[in-house]
Amino acid sequence: MDYVTTFNNIVTILSLVFNIVSIPFLIKKVFNYFYKKRIIKKILGFTHDIVQISYSVRDIENENGNKNNYMTHDCFESINNIIKLLNMKNLKYKVANEINSNNEINIGGFLNNKKVNVYFTNYFKNFKYIVYEKNKSIFEGYPIDHSILEYSIDKSGFKIGNDIFEIKKDVNDYAFLIKLVKSDFKDNNKKAVHIIFGGGSMATKKATEYLLFNYKQIYKHFKKNHYFFALEINCIDQSINYSKGIINLTDRMFC
Numbered sequence: 001m002d003y004v005t006t007f008n009n010i011v012t013i014l015s016l017v018f019n020i021v022s023i024p025f026l027i028k029k030v031f032n033y034f035y036k037k038r039i040i041k042k043i044l045g046f047t048h049d050i051v052q053i054s055y056s057v058r059d060i061e062n063e064n065g066n067k068n069n070y071m072t073h074d075c076f077e078s079i080n081n082i083i084k085l086l087n088m089k090n091l092k093y094k095v096a097n098e099i100n101s102n103n104e105i106n107i108g109g110f111l112n113n114k115k116v117n118v119y120f121t122n123y124f125k126n127f128k129y130i131v132y133e134k135n136k137s138i139f140e141g142y143p144i145d146h147s148i149l150e151y152s153i154d155k156s157g158f159k160i161g162n163d164i165f166e167i168k169k170d171v172n173d174y175a176f177l178i179k180l181v182k183s184d185f186k187d188n189n190k191k192a193v194h195i196i197f198g199g200g201s202m203a204t205k206k207a208t209e210y211l212l213f214n215y216k217q218i219y220k221h222f223k224k225n226h227y228f229f230a231l232e233i234n235c236i237d238q239s240i241n242y243s244k245g246i247i248n249l250t251d252r253m254f255c
Helices: 002-044 073-088 114-123 133-139 201-213 215-222
Strands: 051-054 058-061 067-070 093-095 103-107 127-132 149-152 156-160 163-167 172-180 192-198 227-234
Touching (some): 051 073, 073 093, 073 103, 073 201, 103 114, 114 192, 156 172, 163 172, 192 201, 201 227
Parallel strands (some): 051 093, 051 103
Antiparallel strands (some): 127 156, 156 163, 172 227
């Protein structure tokens, strides 16, 4: 009987010790959970309104000459990455290009996402997309404001002021992450707008991945303020060039 009592006492003590030791880990886990949600909230900057996710739409012409809209596989993955992020904060969203909301996440560049084209035309006039002169007729066929385009004989990429971020086919690309806050809008609208895109759909997908997995790093740089930054993408292995890290263009684009 004494052995049973001793054994029960030992089990009770060990259980107590285990619970005491586990408490700090539990507290840390709970703290990290709420801290993560707090950081996501500050990065997104959204109101209680539904989140509108707009996306790139491309046209494909069939054998009868009719055009149909389609999305790339990378675009689907990009939307999925954004949905995962919104679910972490239990935010309601709608994937649609035609709804109005104070909370926007716009995926894709100014050629295939008309909302992005409007934002760049109105707010980032010193940003140009450099395309090959030989493809001029193709780009002129896009139903957008063409003032964002600049033609070149021998290079493609992005131009900000006098600086050129050149894209070399199958070697590198650039991903851009942009956030506008209510102070950026003249109409005093309580609006938060995110624009996420790259030179190609793969770079766009990498940009959404960066927001999903590196939101703490973004918060470290920009807190809850607006931002405009680029990441260089290695097209060979689809990796981010972390040696360059965040290419911060915020001060130049919001001047």
